[in-house]
Amino acid sequence: MSIRVIVAGASGRMGQEVVKMIGQHDHLILTGGVSRSQKGRDIGEALGLAPLGIDFAGSVQEALAKFDADVLVDFTTPQTVKENMELAIQAGVRPVVGTSGLSEQDLKELEELCRERGIGAIVAPNFAIGAVLMMVFAAQAAKYLPHVEIIESHHDRKLDAPSGTAIKTAELITKNRPEMKQGHPEEEEVLDGARGAYYQGFRIHSVRLPGLVAHQEVLFGGSGQLLTIRHDSLNRESFMPGVKLAIEKVMELDHLVYGLEKILDL
Template sequence: MTKILVAGFKGRMGATATQMVLKNADFELVGVYDPIATEKDLAELPEFAGQHAPVFTELNATLVAEPEIWIDFTIPKAAVANTQFALEHKISPVVGTTGFTAADIKALQTLAEQQKTGGLIAPNFSLSAVLMMQFSKQAAKYFPDVEIIEMHHDNKLDAPSGTAVKTAEMLAEVRGDKPQGNPDEKESIPGARGANYAGMRIHSVRLPGLIAHQQVQFGGIGEGLTIRQDTYDRESFMTGVALACRKVRQASQLYDGLEYLL
């Protein structure tokens, strides 16, 4: 069985990932990590009653569990350090935390190459989200005028979402830096037109009741195309997380995006 440790196990995504590991017969949960946890054993939490695994609050202490995979759903500042720690000890990271900078990813990819250790940083583990991004990249060849509307729950820490930024990067590879809209337009309320990335606009919606949704809207002369993805349950992300856990140990580099493992 593949030995897995989950960082951020008390958050909603981390808790879902922990349940996923416990449900898969080829995975072994060897521990969970959170620097501010007060529990000593996972079973102390009501939702994990009867499911025993040590709780670690210090990075170095996790090495006792000898994990092969480090699943990370924490916060950006912690995730960068956690991923570096994992790679330094030849533990394959599977990271769903968003907010990594391009410089962060490049530095971690260099470290992974030096350590000959595979891993993955993915802004979204939903298969439908990956397909949405791929289809949007194809559409941008024919419809370079595009805007992105991403919608998430009101407790999300970053804006735009990592998925929206990744989508914009992929679209920019095709359409380049292309200003769009009226160059003389004036915002009566600053920010009304959203964030500007390579000429395209990104709009972030934060409301209770939402989980993760994104709409990529293209416009052409006399026609339009909308590609939309909706996540209704965090369980949908776990197919991609499990896939990554099964594949990263065969790699020797750190991938930036789930599409590289599909």
Template sequence: MVALRVAVAGASGKVGREVVTALLREPDLQLVGGIGRRSAGQDIGEVAGAGRIGIPIDRDVRQLLQRTPVDVLVDFTEAQAALAHAFACVDAGVHLVVGTTGMSRAELEDLETRCRQRGVGAVVSPNFAVGALLMMRLAAIVAPYMPRCEIVEMHHDAKLDAPSGTALRTAALIAQARGQGDDDRPAVPIHSVRLPGLVAHQAVIFGLEGQTLTIRHDSTSRRSYVPGVLLAVRRVTELRGVHSLEEILFGAPPAGAGGAGLTPRPYPA
């Protein structure tokens, strides 16, 4: 078995360190490098708390690609850096798994075009926690039957974007399930909370006369993202163009979701 060569952008970040540690445990995946401006030159294993493994963190994606062959880049950085990483990787024929949020719809469509032209696959998802994707899918099932709802999303105080990509994706799925189309405006009100002590939490609250229904997901550790990331890494080389983790997990839209496809884009602007 030939192991997939994987690098991590944002290797010294909170999610990046979890991904690095997980990759070191997988026999079919080979960690070959990482990107981190502030941690450049440091050993990626030591940064992740896994001990020295002799692989330095590179300052930028081009330095990484010049130093070692890469099959898949996992990116948990920030929107503009992730886009630059993605374009450089597509040009080099490297597949992508992107958990960074905040990219615009136009930027994602540009990435889709480039991936198709180069025969490269990308999995772009606002959330790699399987439970969060189930929460969004269940919200789409409920939406046609309970026409009023609001979203409350709560994250750590260092999160750059608000509303979160998960909340925007949930709103888009609810709109599609109700046959309302897929535009750039959130389909339902979204309330964003940013506080220390939080990780990632979202509740979709539906209301009808005399009753409410709440669908809630809580990530209490960034380890919750790891199984979804590893699944995407293993599948992305089979894909062409930009896809979502929803497509890999669920395929077709759920029954009762209004007939509209639930995964035309990874997430809206």
């Protein structure tokens, strides 16, 4: 079965990789792309590829009206992702979203909209299969080593902190770990923020530097031992197998799924 795809944020770093990945699979068909800065240009030419005969739309609303599609892949910004998803769902197009920034309330509202329309959606903080395994393994480790901290590192163009991956990891950990404040009870930050963000009794630290892509380690401490579970994405191609899987799986869903682990055989 062929799956027609619109890519929102197609001129961005992740969006470009999605366009290339779609071109490598016969059953995936790129029918449109969204980029405000490249509106009206041929998608292939704008991305340094062979001409595709498809011009960029300037907005998701325009793309949904202009192009036939089954799936909208969204790698845009936290400020626009919810509206993009709402527009897609209302148009009967299934969103596959890697953009972070959706709140718990946002997800509840989008889940209800999916159920009303009877179509699926997948929101994944991280599409790298290895990163998903890292999160699942961390959740298991928390049953036995409840003293934990998360350190996530990304490129300096990332807009949100902590990352969606770190927040998702923390959420999974808390399902297996009762809330427990760690460290010395009289601990004091000499410099504000030195201990990182506080989440359910443990800390999340964010690093932003040029040269990084996406990296996370989860540290578990116990008496006389340290367990480190780490994942590194060294390039954006690492996310594409997960994006492909999500595009395929979302066609089978009639509800919203949050987290790639929900569609893996784990």
